[in-house]
Amino acid sequence: MTQGRLLRVIGYYRDPGFLERIIGVLRKLWVDIEWINARRVNDEGLYEVYMEVKEGKNTNLAIVNLSKTVDVERVEVLEEGKTVLYSFNNKGEISKEPNNDNMIVYVPVYSKIVGYSWGESYSKDLH
Template identity: 60%
Template sequence: MTQERVLRVTVYYRDSSILEKVISTFRKLWVDIDWMNVRKTSDDGLYEIYMGVRDNKNTYIAILNLSKTVDVEKVEVLENARLVEYKFNEKGEVVKEGKYTMVVYVPVFSKVTSYSWGEVVGENIH
């Protein structure tokens, strides 16, 4: 069983390379990304990327490097996160059993540690 870190990355979408920047930050340090969900949060180009990354000796360095990346507003580590899995069929309905076309993981967590420009900028306990 591998340990996983669940992250919420807030980015400004100015061009399509932002996802490449996020992914390459982890891959160049040999940190595997298990899953990723992206959603638009505002009309001014602000997006949230939820992702699960494998926890190894380079994960913390990759998180700090990502927080220093241009167009990345902040990186939040969702501590003690457990994932609730939702499966959707072709019509967009949630299904418990049977055929599904998409799976979305929604993290439920108890603490958030925020990083911006390589520094801890906040901790919040829910």
């Protein structure tokens, strides 16, 4: 299990400020980010940003504020989740020993989603 919250932020990358706005909303309320991964979903500029944030007294408010941010379509809290760590060496092979020279990717595994879009929430159970 994680010590924080796993988030998936879905939005449109129209300019480099997209990632800055996501991080800025969280940091403005003193919510720390443990790790962040992003990937392009389609040719229209839709991106998924996965991250783990530390739990704190402002975490819920930061998530709701993030769902109201420009270019963010929705924010999903991946509940009942954990992360699986993959470490790759400089040859692209999976390395058993993660270290500072390797690329480390965290893959979230979860069974429930609580989503927020413009402050409104919804829930999905994946079982």
